[in-house]
């Protein structure tokens with residue numbers, strides 16, 4: 001099955017980037033969000049990025065116009081009925097995801113594939129809310145989507161081989177690198193990366209060093225391209241906390257227990273780059 005038309009549910013940090021890379025690969029995209037402000041912000045961000053590419057001579061005006069023509073925005077999911085694949089990128093909560101998957105399964109054509117960009121949740125549990133578990137899987141992009149090459153492809157218990165193959169082919173077509181991984185909390189990257197970020201938050205909480213010093217040490221000493229606290233701010237501290245809580249709940253091991261400082265910052269609404277404040281202050 002060739003995927004020509006795609007849908008993206010959620011126009012936040014991840015959804016906007018996913019919609020952008022699909023349009024850049026020549027796919028027709030329907031981007032949907034319940035919040036019209038988020039939709040407008042995503043569209044503005046994507047167009048600005050293409051305008052910059054024109055100014056840098058990377059693409060010409062005709063390419064920019066062609067990409068813009070491929071991208072459509074909507075406040076409701078009815079447009080998903082013509083899509084071969086829909087990627088969900090909304091809040092990291094199993095109940096909410098199950099509800100939207102039920103709704104998408106009703107709207108989309110029978111053969112359409114439904115993918116979730118979840119950071120850690122069970123694909124099988126999301127799929128169980130529908131009657132099409134064979135055509136549901138995880139398609140996990142990384143932040144920032146336009147830059148990061150990896151897409152984890154995660155089949156659930158009942159995902160068919162043809163579904164996985166079609167998505168692997170699509171990932172390659174949009175210029176990304178697929179890695180197929182078995183379903184387990186946090187999959188591959190977040191299983192390893194999240195405890196590292198949480199440990200950095202604990203070190204910060206203990207007052208061992210400032211956020212700048214912790215990140216500097218990890219960049220210069222561990223060769224990381226970005227410090228763990230700056231990364232947490234970029235990902236969104238709410239997302240980091242949800243993933244850490246999920247790993248803790250599923251594995252039941254204290255090494256996954258979320259740092260108190262993460263909870264405090266989320267409770268205070270300091271979610272990182274997207275709210276202007278997290279471990280760093282972005283308003284300065």
Ligand code: NAI
Pocket residue numbers: 009010011012013014015032033034035038088089090091092093100117118119120140141142143234235236239
């Ligand atoms: P976000 O908070 O930036 O955006 C979520 C968007 O979903 C918001 O615009 C919100 O209005 C919209 N939304 C919520 N409920 C909706 C509904 N029922 N219908 C339509 N739109 C709805 O979240 P973000 O960071 O983009 O995360 C989305 C998903 O991607 C989560 O599952 C997260 O775990 C995952 N993820 C996040 C990464 C990150 O670095 N932030 C990296 C990889 C995966």
